[in-house]
Amino acid sequence: MVSDRLNHVSFLIPISDSILQVEQKMRAQSDGNHPDLGAALDHLLDSGGKRVRPAVALLTGGILGADQEKLVTLGAAIELLHTATLVHDDLIDGALLRRGMVTLNARWSPAATVLTGDFIFARAAKLAAETDSVAVMRLFAETLAIIVNGELTQLFTSKGLASREDYYQRIYAKTASMFELCTAAAAILSPVDSQEVERMRGMGYNLGMAFQIMDDILDFTGEQATVGKPVASDLRQGLITLPALYYLEQNPGDAWMDAALSGKLFEDDKFARLVSNIRASGAIDASLKEAESYIDRAVETLLKQRECPQRQALLELANYIIQRQL
């Protein structure tokens, strides 16, 4: 089932065996624990995406000559960390669906959901420790702190804040920090110096920023059935993202936009027309250009690496980030 979902993604070809090992390692983490935990973990991993994060780690480490077994362990640790944060996110948002599949909290009690998330954190930490690298462990723990602090800041900050600075900080914490972890940790496990680790961290940052900007674009341009949640779901909650920021900069004082950001645009038809207006404006295009410029910077770093199948695949992955429809 996993291989069915993955085998048409070209960037996974040079790492298809490793990705399957990552899958097995993740699913084995519930062994010896309560059987319902295994069922929950399988369900979560079945609803998982294209394993972009482990792929970034595996390909980066592949280019730099990291030990394969440790890379697989790292990939599993990172995807589980990501999964654990999603479990708690969905609980907090009360989301019932993710990628068209039922979330854990839609079927389980909040108590079981909190604890399942905690259990997956624990297994992610255990796998991170199995890379035998204290530097990877520190980075791992730092990244979790950045992600959670970002979510708390979003929770505590009054909605309706239309600030670019706030937006970039938010998407760094939410997404780019994890991509940085993928590339920097893969580099740490490779025979390279600290400058190379920093370059790879920068590449991960650029991939991650582009990834989240594309998510925020798709939130406006996608259809509800494809995206798996209502169109413009962030704006519906008074949360501004890049397309809305561009639109607001082009249309300062737009009354509907102000109302949406203060959570006071309740009429569905007005909200739909605001979304239409944003789609029809140059805001989507400007946002896309910005995502592309992050990808350009990642590609620039990547092209300085030796030519190899993994480099080619990572170039395809970078391209996939800005081409994807979901």
Add this chain to the structure above:
Amino acid sequence: MVSDRLNHVSFLIPISDSILQVEQKMRAQSDGNHPDLGAALDHLLDSGGKRVRPAVALLTGGILGADQEKLVTLGAAIELLHTATLVHDDLIDGALLRRGMVTLNARWSPAATVLTGDFIFARAAKLAAETDSVAVMRLFAETLAIIVNGELTQLFTSKGLASREDYYQRIYAKTASMFELCTAAAAILSPVDSQEVERMRGMGYNLGMAFQIMDDILDFTGEQATVGKPVASDLRQGLITLPALYYLEQNPGDAWMDAALSGKLFEDDKFARLVSNIRASGAIDASLKEAESYIDRAVETLLKQRECPQRQALLELANYIIQRQL
């Protein structure tokens, strides 16, 4: 304030400076993050207990000659791990008070409480990584998995199970696993061999089992005002602990006990009389003897160590566990 609370506990005398460093290190973990997080962390640490877990780690490491700075880091990591699990526990139980102080979830939203727990996990993991020991990191992650798996098992298992095996597994997961972490990790950070690490782990196990049995005894014998929660709170939820197990073994088929375990003893007066009967039976004494026998085994291990102020303090701590009123 912390020192006021701690300075009358004799086992802390040889480590009073280190314990204050542990406090500072814990409170510094919110620096640079959202200010409300700092307030939450301070509140949680102010409501904290006597720092028994860091004390066990500091004293064990002190006997074995561990590096002081790493021990302080370990102590802070362990107490934060413990604190994070309590935050999620209180949320799950809907508890409004812990040790007579308001819980986080009594004042904050579930979302903020889940995330604050996650943040404290992240900082605990970061501190564990700062011990620079991959073995400590692994043990740390393993312990978290054991604790969470124990809570999930308790959640999924039907209440009313009157099994000693289940009880010992439960208190191992809940409490003794963390005490094992304190002693084994302190030994790992010391210049001793793996056999000594295992002996110290065994000592931690015995201290932890005794600690939880005493908690379960105090749940029956304490007054609500002192314990900070209703008397026999576990039995009220259909959860059996050692005193109730002994009582049931002495009074098989006791109708009120059966009703309590299946969650059907709703009348307050009957419940109070059942608690009275348990108190008046030999069950409390038998439980206390069992706690003492765990302490005896811990003391036996300890007496094989060199004589030093830390050994003396750990003997006092072992004694404190079975003497304490709360």
